[in-house]
Amino acid sequence: MYYPQEILEEVRLRNDIVEVIKGYLPLKKKGSSYFGLCPFHNENTPSFSVSADKQLYYCFGCGAAGNVISFIMQMENCDFVEAVQKLADRAGITLPKADYSPETAKKEKLKTRLYELHSAAGLFFYQKLHSPEGLKALEYVNKRKISVPIQRKFGIGFAPNSRNELFEHLKEKGFTLEEILESGLVLENKSKNGYHDRFYNRLMFPIFDIQGRCIGFGGRIMESGEPKYLNSPETIIFNKKRNLYGLNLARAERKKEIIIVEGYMDMITIYQAGYRNVAASLGTAFTAEHALLLKKFVSDVILVFDSDSAGEKAALRAIPILTDAGLRVKVLQVPDGKDPDEYIKHNGSLEFGKLILNAVSYMDFQIKCARKKYSMDDSEQKMLFTREAAGLISNLSSPIERDMYIKKVSDDTGISKQAVEEEIFDTDKKRDIEFNREASKQKIRKYDTNNKQLLPNLNDAKGVLQAQNSIISICSTKKEICRRIMEILKPEELRDETRSKLLQYVYDCYLAGKDIVPADAVNLFDNEESQKITASVFSVKTDYDDTEEIEKAVNENIKLIKRANLDYIASNAKTIEEIQKALDMKKKLENFELQL
């Protein structure tokens, strides 16, 4: 861990979870808890609860859970150390230096320097745009009708037409050669006889992360030439898969939907037109990480891509990634082959608003794109189209939606509804077979590897993880039972790193006569997944009516845990004897009974 436990406790105690969360969303008191709309999934009735006495949050809808530090990590998209730092700042606590390994310490320092370097470079570009050298570029910006306040808000700048002006400037500002090269803004010459700036004679767009720090730049060429757009390379602070241009601003709008466009210019024009919930991808294909990032803030995505075939392809690629993340997707195609920027200039922002309202569902868009490839006059082609459309429709889970599209395709092709349905049924079946094959492959792989986890986390089919949660929870509330369980169940028998550490924590508290503080137990871990498990284990109530009921639950759960552990031992055994021993123990387990 990077900080001593006492410091983490202080940071946590001085940041009341209810107060901190109230800074992000409204909460209403209900009994001893507070409720609000969950920021991590889309909902209309509040299922996000915050407990003032436990200092934990827990969402009954999506299972998000944790303490005040986890909340900041999830909400601000930052790591454990950054979250602790933010909360310490908030409470006016001075943190000791994080106890990093020398390697991590070096990396953290470099990161800080790179943020500083990027803001210095941003300022440099901005000043250049407003100097005589930048006159032409500024004229261009004004011609594109980007207003002065917007220019300033986005920090638009200009990289002068020189080989190493930025390099010299950064050196002068005290950045080392190593730092400058790490930023990717300066490159070594091919002949290794010096260095040159990556960007020259380009209009510069600073790229900010979700916390508003400058992490890179995009540059648009001023005259003709290739590439038209050039981005900073990936660095330790700039990951294109995890950032979207303008998301820091869009997110502040707190709308449930977001408009996604392809380029900086489109993003800025749409923002300026008053639709401020807009972001752009950074010249890379849409990734699952982008989708999950969006999921934290919105439930609906409106894809706005150029209406040329490249734009269409990009939209078709992005759709399954977004829908897989559970986002609702619509597609807006700007008419007449225009891009959004041109459209708004010609028709005004009100007309663009109408386009947004009329965006079509992704399924309509996919089917329309498929249809373009086939001629409906040819029966062979008609059949191929129907098959492709059936494949698309089979991705829908709602029977009502399916029916609607089946009817559309049937009307369109003249093929009977029933035939289309059968085609979909076949696709479903094929997919099931494929899924089962893949699932069994994964299962085998899981047992093959020397993985500490007994079962894949997502697939707690036998309820072993659930049983472990329940045992930890019972031990944490009933001291007498904890003492008995401690005698017969070792933490390592849990075979799950997080849960076995938690059981150990509960035992330790018991032995030391200390109270269990769930919100501190969360701090045993610096990854979101373990924090979530911890918070949910302690949030879920285990109310049993009588001793008999507890006894039954404890016995069943312990047997389940022990059986799974023995299975694990048997399947990883190196000798026949080991297997035999595990099987014998498993047999004995049948007669096991703990009387409480």
Ligand SMILES: [Zn+2]
């Ligand atoms: Zn939720």
